[in-house]
Amino acid sequence: xxxxxxxxxxxxxxxxxxxxxxxxxxxxxxxxxxxxxxxxxxxxxxxxxxxxxxxxxxxxxxxxxxxxxxxxxxxxxxxxxxxxxxxxxxxxxxxxxxxxxxxxxxxxxxxxxxxxxxxxxxxxxxxxxxxxxxxxxxxxxxxxxxxxxxxxxxxxxxx
Numbered sequence: 001x002x003x004x005x006x007x008x009x010x011x012x013x014x015x016x017x018x019x020x021x022x023x024x025x026x027x028x029x030x031x032x033x034x035x036x037x038x039x040x041x042x043x044x045x046x047x048x049x050x051x052x053x054x055x056x057x058x059x060x061x062x063x064x065x066x067x068x069x070x071x072x073x074x075x076x077x078x079x080x081x082x083x084x085x086x087x088x089x090x091x092x093x094x095x096x097x098x099x100x101x102x103x104x105x106x107x108x109x110x111x112x113x114x115x116x117x118x119x120x121x122x123x124x125x126x127x128x129x130x131x132x133x134x135x136x137x138x139x140x141x142x143x144x145x146x147x148x149x150x151x152x153x154x155x156x157x158x159x
Contacts, residue, residue: 008091010098013049013065015042020062021051028081030143033067041067047078050098052091066095068103075103075155077113080122092125100129104155111155114148116141126151 013021022035033041041047049067053060064082068075077099082091103111114137115122131151140148 007055008052008063009055009060010050010052010094013038013042013051013067015039017051017062017065018042021065024062024065024081024083025079027084029079031141033079038067048099048102050095052082052095064091064095066099068099070103070106070108073107073109075099075106075108075111077111087121092122093129096125096129100153100155109155111153113151114140115151117147117149123149123151126153129153 018035018038021038022033025032025038038049042049047067047069050065051062052064052066053062062083063086065079066077067079068077070076077096080092080095082095100111111131112134113126113131115126117136131153133149134152135150137148137150139145
């Protein structure tokens, strides 16, 4: 039997994706967004949510997702997650690059985010993509208590 031709696809998140996204959210974050929050986020039409999936012959598998927002000339990264078994393959990079490219085209000048101070992998990804630290919010996160590192990137600068 010939190998299955599998491809990776990045597309807008739909309500059909919410159960899988919420499950990955709960596995990834100490302070997960609920399924209802994702439903409301999609219903509002004000957020930019994408899923990265691996397409198989019979079914697709969620590899990761992204949630962000643009308001006027600013954009914000809210959530980015990749399945534990799929990390280290560039999927987080792909999700972030896609958002940055679309926000630049939409007229955003600066992208902001906050990340747990102990999340070295995420901080490394953001730094690799030109984000710089702009501040600290002491004790911002709970379960466990941790500082938030505030980061930003000017989109007019080279990526």
